[in-house]
Amino acid sequence: MKRFRSGIFWGGLIGGIVTLLNAPASGKETRQQLKYFIDNTTEDVNDLRYKVDHLRIAIQKLTHEGIASVQEATEDIQTSITRFQREAQPRINRVQDRVQTLQNSINSINFDDSAN
Numbered sequence: 001m002k003r004f005r006s007g008i009f010w011g012g013l014i015g016g017i018v019t020l021l022n023a024p025a026s027g028k029e030t031r032q033q034l035k036y037f038i039d040n041t042t043e044d045v046n047d048l049r050y051k052v053d054h055l056r057i058a059i060q061k062l063t064h065e066g067i068a069s070v071q072e073a074t075e076d077i078q079t080s081i082t083r084f085q086r087e088a089q090p091r092i093n094r095v096q097d098r099v100q101t102l103q104n105s106i107n108s109i110n111f112d113d114s115a116n
Helices: 002-021 027-115
Strands: none
Touching (some): 002 027
16 A cells, blocks of 8 residues: 555656646646646545555455354254254164164075074
């Protein structure tokens, strides 16, 4: 930002000097034109500064809101995962019981076959 301001300053100064040296108008007219140029440039710089300040504030606000949204989403996801695990656990237990029953049945069939 400092380089930008420096560029505005030096550009305005050099532009003003070149205008003065090449001015086809009288001194009074040239001073009026120079005053008009300086006033417009000052207004443009102030407007730019105002917009940059508001942009910075908007970015800070958006960043803060984004962080809050991410934290809220993370908490919601963690809650959903915990609820899913709690709700799925009885099903998992039933599946494990059935697998154990099948395993026992297979073992008893293998035991019966090896006894024959």
